[in-house]
Amino acid sequence: MARRRHRRTPRQPHTATVHGRAEFVVPTWRGIYNDAGPTTIEDSTISGNSTQGGDASALLQDHGRIELRHVTVAGNHGGSAAVSGTHIWRPDVRGSLFTGNAGADCDLRERPDSPDHVDEYNTSDDGTCGTATPAGQTDLQPLSDNETLTRSHALGEHSILRGAIPITHTLCDGTDQRGLSRHSTGAAYCDIGAHQSIPTLPRxxxxxxxxxxxxxxxxxxxxxxxxxxxxxxxxxxxxxxxxxxxxxxxxxxxxxxxxxxxxxxxxxxxxxxxxxxxxxxxxxxxxxxxxxxxxxx
CATH class of the missing domain: 2.60.40 (Immunoglobulin-like)
Structure with missing residues (x-):
């Protein structure tokens, strides 16, 4: 996978799924790598990538700011799932889900004087990227088409992450990975992660x-x-x-x-x-x- 070495901001649009990349050389990464400049990823899934002994199994931001909005990072193996490499920049991670990763969920290094946005409606198994939520309560479903062209992880009916964000919050604006408006369900809340569920029973x-x-x-x-x-x-x-x-x-x-x-x-x-x-x-x-x-x- 080619490294990015320029200043243009890589953006992942609504229909991005990064899955199944494997590597066994040290040092390395799998999933998404950016060497310089900011990285913004929104409404996307990074799942099932692996590296043995490398830096990051899902996302490595070597230099520059990392911004994540409604990203699901699940089932990646090797190193931490998401890594930002320096203390110069401030990570900005919101409404995102980290679960089932072998190794730490996050290693986000930030400026000591920067505002903390890593705890704003984020959840991870080990609490390194927001609120600690046991995987069983996350109830993440297997990677599936979910009636769209890109695969995503839906939240199960019993997931406590369904409806975790009040609909009046700006994180509920826009659409999910499938292009479904987060307001379209008519619910008073929206979900954490890339996939917006459609409620069946009221919860x-x-x-x-x-x-x-x-x-x-x-x-x-x-x-x-x-x-x-x-x-x-x-x-x-x-x-x-x-x-x-x-x-x-x-x-x-x-x-x-x-x-x-x-x-x-x-x-x-x-x-x-x-x-x-x-x-x-x-x-x-x-x-x-x-x-x-x-x-x-």
């Missing part, structure tokens, strides 16, 4: 909340929390009365977002079950916190 990303104090005649109101779902979301409410030992039963005719404490609630805890239904008609429940033991009037 609760911030639990419903109710006040902890309740007494006879006092009315409290439920906050439905945050949901990752396609299209408009409709909520239904079912308030529940729970004994101190834990069993909860639904209170009849309690289908409002508001609840007023009553005599039978005394020495019990109250919670609410909220069921969210998305624009496709599929539903999922979530439960609020418990109130303190309900006080007498």
């Amino acid at each position: 609760n990303v911030a639990a419903p909340v109710i006040p902890t104090f309740l007494a006879w005649g006092l009315t409290i109101t439920a906050d439905p929390g945050g949901w990752y779902a396609a299209g408009d979301v409709h909520y239904t409410y079912a308030w529940q009365r729970c004994t101190p030992a834990g069993p909860c039963t639904t209170i009849p005719n309690s289908d409002s977002p508001h609840y007023t404490g009553d005599v039978p609630d005394s020495e019990h805890h109250i919670r609410v079950m909220i069921t969210a239904t998305n624009g496709h008609g599929t539903s999922a429940p979530a439960y609020s916190n418990l109130t303190d033991e309900v006080a007498y009037g």
Whole structure:
């Protein structure tokens, strides 16, 4: 693979996948290498590359600034997956995913006085490129066409990275690797990594909340929390009365977002079950916190 030795900024457009490069000579790299000048990679996948004893298995930025936006770096072997080579430049890595790499996920060397952008909605198995997230919770799916010309890793249905970024953040602007608008799902959040998932079941990303104090005649109101779902979301409410030992039963005719404490609630805890239904008609429940033991009037 030829080394870049000029100052023009290499840019990887939305449909880039770098996969399956192998090398066994020291020192070396596999995936993407840039010798001088800044590198910007957006909405791209770097997966399944390997080097034995080399500097980097996925991305080596020898001199110059490295910028990554919504990049998935997965399953690379040898050295660190992503390396920036000097302390002169400031790495700028956001909304990116590093998982399943043999060796450290990142070795990003930066100026000591530079602002830190490596923790902005990034995740990696070992925490070297942002928040540490166990691979099992990432639930990354195998490299696949995903109905497009370039292969990508989708996030599984149970991935905690689905809907990790609020839709109002600038990282949710633009499109994913497939050219799918990150706003097109109608969800209130977008995903980390190159592939934007399309939600099926609504997924609760911030639990419903109710006040902890309740007494006879006092009315409290439920906050439905945050949901990752396609299209408009409709909520239904079912308030529940729970004994101190834990069993909860639904209170009849309690289908409002508001609840007023009553005599039978005394020495019990109250919670609410909220069921969210998305624009496709599929539903999922979530439960609020418990109130303190309900006080007498």
